[in-house]
Amino acid sequence: MIRQPAVAGSFYPADPKQLSAMISRFLDEVKPVTKAPKAIIVPHAGYIYSGPIAASAYARLKGAAYQINRVVLIGPSHRVGFSGLAISHAGSFATPLGNIELDQENRGKILDLPFVGYLDQAHELEHSLEVQLPFLQQILGSFRLLPIVAGDASAEQVCQVLEKVWDGPETLIVISSDLSHYHSYAEAQKLDKKTTDYIQALQYEKLDYDSACGRVGVGGLLAYARKHHLQVKNVDLRNSGDTAGDKFRVVGYGAYVID
Template identity: 40%
Template sequence: MPSTKSETVRPPAVAGRFYPADPDRLRRDVQRLIDEAGPVDEPLAAAYIAPHAGYRHSGPVAAQVYARLAAHRGRVKRVVLVGPSHHAPLRGHAAAPYTGWETPLGLVRAAATAVVGSSRLPHEAEHSLEVQLPFLQVALGDDIEVTPVACGMSQTPDTARVIAALLEEAGEDAVLICSTDLSHYHDQATAERVDAATAEAIRSLRPREIAPQHACGVHALRGTVAWADATGRRPRELARATSADTGGSPDRVVGYPAFAIDFPAVTDR
């Protein structure tokens, strides 16, 4: 579909590269991924960690998150998205100054935030939050709002406080999605070893042990893990894979995580 020409609507930056630009194919592909991951009958978690590579490679792992959200369609009204700024240097946190985000499936409404300031530059070409949107549209329908926030260089306690404030502002019908991939461009065996250590740091609530070279969304991820620790929640691994698991070369892979985060009494069922 043609891009909306508006200063207040953010057009898709990676449609046709990270995911299909054709709306029928996109909806069909995302629905297939969700169907293959589900149905999942479990309580809605407060937060999830999802990858953000091209759907061809990270889609099956991301779908583990969205199959769980799809089971609560109609309940989730707002999604707080946190992730990295790959293309623009950023210190601290920046919301997106848009009233909506366009994808080939239509417009996703954006809810403003008073928690952090906004900046267009970190969001204009960024894919890490954009690629979550078609999944959200298929899983949750059109009646949702998003609050996308880019997390740049920051102290982990500061990011944890920002996440807590964003969720408090968003209300009871909100969930958090932290967007990150894991290690980049190792061989398959090395990536599996490195990513296993990162996954253990996430599960064990040890954000300091998550190295910048082991997660491209490291600041958002560290802050999410620290927020989980501060609120008594624990991350539970849903899936983990690499690009080699979906047909990529085993000599130079990227790792992908999926976690649910909530109180142990919920997630350990």
């Protein structure tokens, strides 16, 4: 079974050449950084809005692309309500840039957790994971993917998943999340700065739905970072008013890395 793209042509171009060219433009605008992150937090809106911010984290992977062959991707559910964390029966996920094979080995590692289960409906139309895939394909080329949609779950449960799949430099952890939604430009800047301070301080308990729609995945990464004495660093913090939208009602976007 192949999970087909749900938002190609709306969140990002459906034409492969246009899509690749757009991602390249975003990546080329980022100042080169030699050290590659082990884990990143990136936004998941339409590319014209959040693509430049996501690229601020993805561009840092260029130097490690040769060694990364597994990606664990966690994002929130926007359309289906459920408890726990949802994995997919699919054998691969498709984008305009090609098919990505799913990581059956890592999928098997987390299936023994009581809050992890198959729920294909959660994946079918979910954009929070899908919009990350062309960036990953552009940077990494070939890799195996473990896609996880987070429902009503805790940071501690996500942390348990990460304990099983963190592995070595061959594995990249990607957490998909936007920040504040539909505030004025000035209010969003204030709220997103506060959220960023919490993220960098690993204070995941202070995050709520208004802080970040992907707070479950973000919280899980922060819980793991706190447990293993890792640091999270913000590398970009903007909103839709800075990229392609008006400044009256904006959505906040942040890019964060664990090196």
